[in-house]
Amino acid sequence: MDKQERAKPRVVLGVSGGIAAYKACELLRRLTESGHDVRVVPTAASLNFVGEATWSALSGNPATTEVWESVHEVPHVRIGQGADLVVVAPATADMLAKAAHGIADDLLTNTLLTARCPVVFAPAMHTEMWENPATQENVATLRRRGALVIEPAVGRLTGVDTGKGRFPDPAQIFELCRRVLARGPRAATADLAGRHVVVSAGGTREPLDPVRYLGNRSSGRQGYALAATAAARGARVTLVAGNTELPDPAGVDVVRIGTAVQLREAVLAAAGDADAVVMAAAVADFRPSEYATGKIKKKDGQEPEPVTLVRNPDILAELSADRPNRGQIVVGFAAETDDVLANGRTKLARKGCDLLVVNEVGEHKTFGSAENEAVILATDGSETPVPHGPKEALADTVWDLVAGRFAATADGS
Numbered sequence: 001m002d003k004q005e006r007a008k009p010r011v012v013l014g015v016s017g018g019i020a021a022y023k024a025c026e027l028l029r030r031l032t033e034s035g036h037d038v039r040v041v042p043t044a045a046s047l048n049f050v051g052e053a054t055w056s057a058l059s060g061n062p063a064t065t066e067v068w069e070s071v072h073e074v075p076h077v078r079i080g081q082g083a084d085l086v087v088v089a090p091a092t093a094d095m096l097a098k099a100a101h102g103i104a105d106d107l108l109t110n111t112l113l114t115a116r117c118p119v120v121f122a123p124a125m126h127t128e129m130w131e132n133p134a135t136q137e138n139v140a141t142l143r144r145r146g147a148l149v150i151e152p153a154v155g156r157l158t159g160v161d162t163g164k165g166r167f168p169d170p171a172q173i174f175e176l177c178r179r180v181l182a183r184g185p186r187a188a189t190a191d192l193a194g195r196h197v198v199v200s201a202g203g204t205r206e207p208l209d210p211v212r213y214l215g216n217r218s219s220g221r222q223g224y225a226l227a228a229t230a231a232a233r234g235a236r237v238t239l240v241a242g243n244t245e246l247p248d249p250a251g252v253d254v255v256r257i258g259t260a261v262q263l264r265e266a267v268l269a270a271a272g273d274a275d276a277v278v279m280a281a282a283v284a285d286f287r288p289s290e291y292a293t294g295k296i297k298k299k300d301g302q303e304p305e306p307v308t309l310v311r312n313p314d315i316l317a318e319l320s321a322d323r324p325n326r327g328q329i330v331v332g333f334a335a336e337t338d339d340v341l342a343n344g345r346t347k348l349a350r351k352g353c354d355l356l357v358v359n360e361v362g363e364h365k366t367f368g369s370a371e372n373e374a375v376i377l378a379t380d381g382s383e384t385p386v387p388h389g390p391k392e393a394l395a396d397t398v399w400d401l402v403a404g405r406f407a408a409t410a411d412g413s
């Protein structure tokens with residue numbers, strides 16, 4: 001192996017015997033094409049779905065299932081020891097059980113016991129298998145030990161069945177792996193594990209008639225980055241998403257809404273048992289006072305009727321005042337066009353939230369962009385500037401501050 005090869009992050013892709021094994025080929029392609037050195041370790045059962053030749057050819061590395069091959073290289077120890085990330089996708093109910101109980105009867109299960117790096121499981125199975133208390137306890141055990149077990153998606157399963165247990169979109173599992181790798185060894189302990197966080201994203205649309213609405217330019221990208229980074233740090237995430245085309249991040253429960261009133265209902269419903277709520281959505285302050293059930297028509301020789309507006313509920317202030325859990329952290333966003341920091345400080349005091357992410361927005365600024373720049377204001381007077389960079393970096397800084405507050409609450413400080 002030359003120097004350049006060794007510089008590549010080393011990923012072990014464990015494939016267990018679920019029907020979704022074929023979807024792991026796309027995950028493998030994305031990992032190799034983005035510069036990772038991938039060693040595929042399939043289980044014997046998985047070879048019924050995708051053969052060894054496919055894994056070797058796509059990865060450029062041997063793909064063996066048993067500990068008895070190339071014994072002089074001691075693969076049952078070396079593969080796990082040398083990995084920067086192990087991702088088991090798909091993870092069968094059987095594999096979760098073996099991993100939770102420390103069974104080591106093939107190369108993949110041995111690798112899971114020797115890996116010191118972050119470990120991600122992407123379970124896929126029928127709903128009954130997923131919901132079975134045995135599987136749920138195994139998942140809880142793995143999460144407690146620091147593994148990242150992605151919640152399966154809801155949708156079409158093998159045959160005619162639908163429900164929870166579907167393998168998430170491989171592109172989104174890849175994104176999650178990329179985020180975990182970017183966090184480096186810190187990701188070996190998922191610091192938001194066991195936490196439920198609610199994130200709102202996107203913009204609301206306030207209808208005037210069946211074809212028109214008052215909306216805003218929010219793309220949802222900042223909120224989606226917050227949801228995806230929280231999932232990559234082990235949180236259970238509910239994403240309340242308004243009017244965006246973005247794909248669902250892997251392992252995130254997405255609730256779609258249209259208007260500010262719907263957003264309020266969805267956020268309050270999800271916030272009941274949440275440890276943190278981050279309101280990144282661009283919620284309309286006002287809505288038309290009346291909704292025309294038929295399309296509003298032009299009338300010859302007449303000026304249009306003026307549109308009168310009424311206030312929408314202030315969801316951030318409501319959440320901040322009525323926290324269902326003692327210690328629930330509430331984070332707001334302030335999109336300002338001028339006097340950014342001064343307006344931010346006034347808003348933090350008025351809303352009563354713990355943190356306020358203040359950023360400057362405009363027609364060609366922030367909205368729709370993959371990048372952002374902000375200052376995070378806290379009630380203790382601290383200010384955390386986040387330099388211009390990817391929205392994911394801002395998201396990670398928000399979660400660093402939230403995780404710090406969780407830790408302080410746990411310490412009683």
Ligand SMILES: Cc1cc2nc3c(=O)[nH]c(=O)nc-3n(C[C@H](O)[C@H](O)[C@H](O)COP(=O)(O)O)c2cc1C
Nearest residue numbers: 016017018019020043045046092093094095124125
């Ligand atoms: C057609 C077929 C599809 C299967 N799909 C799944 C699945 O999606 N998830 C799962 O947990 N088990 C599934 N199984 C059962 C596993 O293959 C079985 O539990 C096996 O022992 C898993 O071995 P492994 O965990 O070592 O790969 C399936 C079996 C068959 C025959």
